[in-house]
Amino acid sequence: EDPLTLKAVNTIRVLAADMVQEANSGHPGAPMGCAPIAFELYTQFMSYSPSDPQWPGRDRFILSNGHACALQYIMLHLTGHSLSMDDLKSFRKVDSMTPGHPENFVTPGIEVSTGPLGQGLANAVGLAIAEKHMAATYNKEGFDLVDNYTYVLCGDGCLQEGVTSEASSLAGHLGLGKLILLYDDNQITIDGETDLSFTEDVLKRYEAYGWHTSSVADGTNLKDLNKKIEAARKVTNKPSIIKVTTVIGFGSVNQGKEKVHGAPLGADDVRQVKEKFGFDPDQSFVVPDDVRDVFTSCAEAGEQARKEWHAMLAKYKEAHPDLGAEFERRIAGKLPEGWADGLPVYKVGDAAKASRFTSGLALNALAAKLPEMVGGSADLTPSNLTALKETGDFQKDTPEGRYLRFGVREHGMAAITNGIFCYGGYRPFCATFLNFISYASGAVRLSALSRMGVLYIMTHDSIGLGEDGPTHQPIETLALCRATPNMHTWRPADGNEVSGAYYSAMESYNTPSVLALSRQNLPVLEGSSMEKVKKGGYVLKEYGEGDDLDIIIASTGSEVCICVDTAKLLAEAGKKVRIVSMPCLEIYDEQPEAYKLECFPEGVPVMSVEALGIEGWHKYAHAPFGLIRFGSSGKGPDVYKKFGITPDNLKVQAEKVIAFYPKGQAPSLVKRPQLDFVRYNEHGH
Amino acid sequence: EDPLTLKAVNTIRVLAADMVQEANSGHPGAPMGCAPIAFELYTQFMSYSPSDPQWPGRDRFILSNGHACALQYIMLHLTGHSLSMDDLKSFRKVDSMTPGHPENFVTPGIEVSTGPLGQGLANAVGLAIAEKHMAATYNKEGFDLVDNYTYVLCGDGCLQEGVTSEASSLAGHLGLGKLILLYDDNQITIDGETDLSFTEDVLKRYEAYGWHTSSVADGTNLKDLNKKIEAARKVTNKPSIIKVTTVIGFGSVNQGKEKVHGAPLGADDVRQVKEKFGFDPDQSFVVPDDVRDVFTSCAEAGEQARKEWHAMLAKYKEAHPDLGAEFERRIAGKLPEGWADGLPVYKVGDAAKASRFTSGLALNALAAKLPEMVGGSADLTPSNLTALKETGDFQKDTPEGRYLRFGVREHGMAAITNGIFCYGGYRPFCATFLNFISYASGAVRLSALSRMGVLYIMTHDSIGLGEDGPTHQPIETLALCRATPNMHTWRPADGNEVSGAYYSAMESYNTPSVLALSRQNLPVLEGSSMEKVKKGGYVLKEYGEGDDLDIIIASTGSEVCICVDTAKLLAEAGKKVRIVSMPCLEIYDEQPEAYKLECFPEGVPVMSVEALGIEGWHKYAHAPFGLIRFGSSGKGPDVYKKFGITPDNLKVQAEKVIAFYPKGQAPSLVKRPQLDFVRYNEHGH
Ligand SMILES: [Ca+2]
Numbered sequence A, B: 001e002d003p004l005t006l007k008a009v010n011t012i013r014v015l016a017a018d019m020v021q022e023a024n025s026g027h028p029g030a031p032m033g034c035a036p037i038a039f040e041l042y043t044q045f046m047s048y049s050p051s052d053p054q055w056p057g058r059d060r061f062i063l064s065n066g067h068a069c070a071l072q073y074i075m076l077h078l079t080g081h082s083l084s085m086d087d088l089k090s091f092r093k094v095d096s097m098t099p100g101h102p103e104n105f106v107t108p109g110i111e112v113s114t115g116p117l118g119q120g121l122a123n124a125v126g127l128a129i130a131e132k133h134m135a136a137t138y139n140k141e142g143f144d145l146v147d148n149y150t151y152v153l154c155g156d157g158c159l160q161e162g163v164t165s166e167a168s169s170l171a172g173h174l175g176l177g178k179l180i181l182l183y184d185d186n187q188i189t190i191d192g193e194t195d196l197s198f199t200e201d202v203l204k205r206y207e208a209y210g211w212h213t214s215s216v217a218d219g220t221n222l223k224d225l226n227k228k229i230e231a232a233r234k235v236t237n238k239p240s241i242i243k244v245t246t247v248i249g250f251g252s253v254n255q256g257k258e259k260v261h262g263a264p265l266g267a268d269d270v271r272q273v274k275e276k277f278g279f280d281p282d283q284s285f286v287v288p289d290d291v292r293d294v295f296t297s298c299a300e301a302g303e304q305a306r307k308e309w310h311a312m313l314a315k316y317k318e319a320h321p322d323l324g325a326e327f328e329r330r331i332a333g334k335l336p337e338g339w340a341d342g343l344p345v346y347k348v349g350d351a352a353k354a355s356r357f358t359s360g361l362a363l364n365a366l367a368a369k370l371p372e373m374v375g376g377s378a379d380l381t382p383s384n385l386t387a388l389k390e391t392g393d394f395q396k397d398t399p400e401g402r403y404l405r406f407g408v409r410e411h412g413m414a415a416i417t418n419g420i421f422c423y424g425g426y427r428p429f430c431a432t433f434l435n436f437i438s439y440a441s442g443a444v445r446l447s448a449l450s451r452m453g454v455l456y457i458m459t460h461d462s463i464g465l466g467e468d469g470p471t472h473q474p475i476e477t478l479a480l481c482r483a484t485p486n487m488h489t490w491r492p493a494d495g496n497e498v499s500g501a502y503y504s505a506m507e508s509y510n511t512p513s514v515l516a517l518s519r520q521n522l523p524v525l526e527g528s529s530m531e532k533v534k535k536g537g538y539v540l541k542e543y544g545e546g547d548d549l550d551i552i553i554a555s556t557g558s559e560v561c562i563c564v565d566t567a568k569l570l571a572e573a574g575k576k577v578r579i580v581s582m583p584c585l586e587i588y589d590e591q592p593e594a595y596k597l598e599c600f601p602e603g604v605p606v607m608s609v610e611a612l613g614i615e616g617w618h619k620y621a622h623a624p625f626g627l628i629r630f631g632s633s634g635k636g637p638d639v640y641k642k643f644g645i646t647p648d649n650l651k652v653q654a655e656k657v658i659a660f661y662p663k664g665q666a667p668s669l670v671k672r673p674q675l676d677f678v679r680y681n682e683h684g685h
């Protein structure tokens, strides 16, 4: 190799050793082994703009093996992104710009948060789908406005995870020709050599998925790397995987061993590495000037490309003013005027409809105005009712379609949806039965952590689904969603609340929303409205004579109408009952205490009713009612009856609650000591 | 085909059509298409005993596409298992023996609960591991005590799920020669044809995993089916997949279409099917006598095999009395005398150790006495500290080993662990970081639903893991585990509580236990003991003068010692503070109210402290403290400080709680109305 090139590659290795040593924690092995791959991508192939890391025309780079992030931080620093040498020195320290795994909301130039293995590669499939669809939507003769590659680096860990199997099979099916996966085959895992557990033929598997495959036998051979990446770029009808055999911890005395995977090399070995590579062992965090020039000139080329792209965009807007404006609006993440105008509103007496049905209406009303809404179902379209009337399928040969056939791949679906979101200009949705969001939990949590306003349309949301039985009936699922920070869990009670939930979900650009929807029909409720749900919970209606409430029944979704019937029975028996509908507990949690006391006045006991588990309801309810076991197979109404979620039984339970407390003396659960919780600061920390 | 054979196969098809029609709900398509496969397995290959469905020598059959369970129920009925014709007529009705998906705890002859796609196949990998290991452990010259095949039937849905990719890759690595997968390739999914989303080359993928592959082009060709199954049985060093091309809903006017997948055929079509197959269209639920004889004679052969097996076992016990007794004990699911004697006990002043470390000691103490403990980690052995000193790895050529190298495959790991448990005679464990239990949620929930006493050893259980940051730090995870019915979530505070948690976990044969364990060191606490944790929560110790408590601090795991230091600070400031350690909230929930009032006397405010999310704590705490956002990357102590989980800050928070309530007047959260919750009855319903 050219000596300066070699020096540049070794600079990356030495910086990685320094960073992990300084942090006294982290993973030096993969950065040192993969330095040539990163060098080749950042200097020979990728287009990026350090001054505007969000430039829409950039190539995307995803480090799926996020533990190797020292490598990514080093590349961002060397190429002139806003990561200083001091930032590299603060690696893995609290509130630094260089956390222990890449966090998109902390570090400019990081596309997605990675570290949980497999997610990055599956996200990359989403990024490549997003690129292909956006190109099909906006590119015009002479205007290749959208035209970027998605590069992913991953290790064997990512390839063992099922989420990448799901996403990779779909990527092959969809023929995502601009997706290029570099597989760091270092033959080492945490437990030891990969042959302890991973002896499959990876490339043959990817061939079976329909990918183009190649390999680089010596991962330090830059020419071979270059050749194989170039060849992969030319294969435009298939995604590509390049297996690159590397030596983990290249340069260390322990290179090739598990030892260099997840711990600092130690001061002596770091000195040894520096001496071996011709660096001064007494100096740390050094970038030779000639090496810095190499990267600076690459970055300058990127800045030039960005300028040319903006010039193209300006001309595009002249030639195609409507499309140009729409493109800019989408990239800015802004909703257009009147976007919500089509959301349906219902009145009492309209035909009862399942909330999955009114969800389908709301989704289509929005999709008609919002081309950024793309998505699909994990092979449950006729059940989830997520088909888009506006559009056909996104398939290999119909990339302009907005409807995705994810197949029975819930985890891959959610991770791909995250990837589509983080491309920019999208508000994607995905769908399955609520119970099977648990298959996707690994990715769903990252929607929340990484601040992606995706929509999870989750139908068949309780024992009300009936015959499919307890393997399909969620119990603990809403407790999980509600306990996940930065995630809104909606369980609307009728069509108006469904429309309100969609409204809120679309307004929450940085918060994912889970919509839990019924299989069974629900009447339009007296007192519901799109407006009222904005506070997460509200007084729906009161039943009975007089001013003094005997009990408040708080409920969500398909049980609210049952609680209304319960209230009517109680009213006939002389009780005064208030129904509080609480479609989104997390938004309700954020309301001021005074508002909560309006809903739940002091002294009045609260019973909650939800046809799922009761965990989490003790916050507001003196007596939560629901299931404390798994459900049961049978017709929906029979299962409700079995578990006592009927007006007759709920009346009996409510009477127990009323009898338990001397009238007006139930303790307030709303008035609680206010502790000092730590929230995010303006730097994303 | 022989006419009687054809009639027998068609009887299965007609019964399936009848069942779904009668239920007015269900999936007729797969049973009708797969009837020849089931016929061939149950009459030509499988050994089973209808009079003792749990006979250890039986071949295992797993219906991974559980929605096709009408087929399995029909086979159980025809072969003389205790499922009557009336049971078939009650398909999908509440409290019937024939629920909408197979439930192992309801229906004799069902090995595992399936329906959530992919689980059954991954379970089957566990069953095959269990067989191979048990055979290696107990079989002796002349005594093939353990010698059965595991057959799985699955559809394309199962093969799209990542969990099967993970499990199948491992199965190939392990060379599980007695695992035979029949893939019902009917080219139909719920959304339509499989080519909407699933165009990979499945057999090539399985070849890449190291499986033996074959195919049956016409799934009605019994001779070809027989030949391919026979060939698969003879391949003893690799698992086998046989792709069987079938016609979904074979016999229906809509055969081959999505329409027959998940809805009744309709009365007219059912008549048409019966006429086509030579049955009386006016009769339903009919088994011709000659057909019944076919199955009865097969079942008799199974009964004979069972008798011979028991005779062999009797001789085995004479020849190998110790092994024989141990084998019988394991199969009976009994723990031996003195099994817990080796569990370590710690005293105040012993060196502080991470609970993952004391977990490793407890695990090894138990494993030394309990050969039924097998398990491993998802490639985090050095972090989870789950290595077994007693034994080497279970690998292809060392099947006697008890330690499993699962690879980075959390979902597959959990599903395989479930499979090992349901083989009988095992108490398996598996391990990863607590946060990544979410990758495995789909299988973890089934451990609980299907009543499998598996151990989830989950380390790095909070922000205390430090530098790896928020992608690795669980927040919502314990809320999920606690909200899952029939699952015990342990978060022990020191070594004694760890030993107590293991004790409880082993005693809970039908309840899985999650052990959440710290990365960081924890001191041995004054007041802790193995005995006390049996109630799930207990008064650890009080600090300060006088009798009147100012506050109770309830906490778990690594925060208990911090709360003790907080209590000491408060005591110095003149407060009287009680610390309640609550290592298992679910077990605590089950204690009588009187006991709870001993821990949490009326009038005293409770603050809870846990370095995770606060959801779920409102049940017992007036003021739950913890995180309301995701965590942060940094050194563990720095992250604790950032989030205020330090004695100094907790003292400030506790003072707010004390100040909020007039002394002695905090409302009791323990005394609540008791509602009538539905529990399981003796029939498993
Ligand atoms: Ca939430």
Ligand SMILES: [Ca+2]
Residues within 6 Å of the ligand: B481, B482, B483, B484, B485, B486, B487, B488, B489, B586
């Ligand atoms: Ca639980």
